[in-house]
Amino acid sequence: MFLDRQHRLLSYHDTWLSLDPIRGCPYRCSYCVLRHAGATGTSPIQSASPQKCVQELVKHPFFVPTQTQLAIGNETDMLHPRNCDYLLNLLAEIKAVGVNNSISLITKAPLSKETLDSIRRISGNQIRFFRKVSPFLPTVCIRHWYGRDIAA
Numbered sequence: 393m394f395l396d397r398q399h400r401l402l403s404y405h406d407t408w409l410s411l412d413p414i415r416g417c418p419y420r421c422s423y424c425v426l427r428h429a430g431a432t433g434t435s436p437i438q439s440a441s442p443q444k445c446v447q448e449l450v451k452h453p454f455f456v457p458t459q460t461q462l463a464i465g466n467e468t469d470m471l472h473p474r475n476c477d478y479l480l481n482l483l484a485e486i487k488a489v490g491v492n493n494s495i496s497l498i499t500k501a502p503l504s505k506e507t508l509d510s511i512r513r514i515s516g517n518q519i520r521f522f523r524k525v526s527p528f529l530p531t532v533c534i535r536h537w538y539g540r541d542i543a544a
């Protein structure tokens with residue numbers, strides 16, 4: 393979220409190109425920047441279809457195929473149960489157009505084997521899962537997968 397609090401589908405951060413088709417998070421983390429926009433403890437709202445996301449992504453001036461690090465869902469928790477179906481559809485769309493850049497997902501939602509298996513079946517991308525365990529600790533990467541066993 394930017395100071396102007398305008399929602400952007402795509403924004404370039406220091407670390408990645410952030411794709412944010414959903415805004416609002418059912419969780420209520422007291423430190424979350426989204427609270428300034430009243431976007432915590434709320435139902436996630438979709439602003440674009442997965443197809444639209446991919447169309448906009450591939451024409452973004454800073455998108456470089458195979459190179460640009462992507463992140464999905466920095467204005468929600470994409471692995472919250474309410475967002476999982478959307479995430480799976482988006483990953484399928486990304487795969488369908490041949491985008492194979494690495495993707496980061498940040499979550500504190502429970503990671504079920506079912507969800508991880510679904511991601512594994514769909515995606516050919518390198519996916520990094522970052523698990524927030526405490527507001528006082530750095531974000532911790534708990535999974536690093538490149539077409540191998542994500543749930544091992």
Ligand code: SF4
Nearest residue numbers: 417419421424468469
């Ligand atoms: S899970 Fe993430 S997006 Fe949701 S309230 Fe907590 S820090 Fe914010």
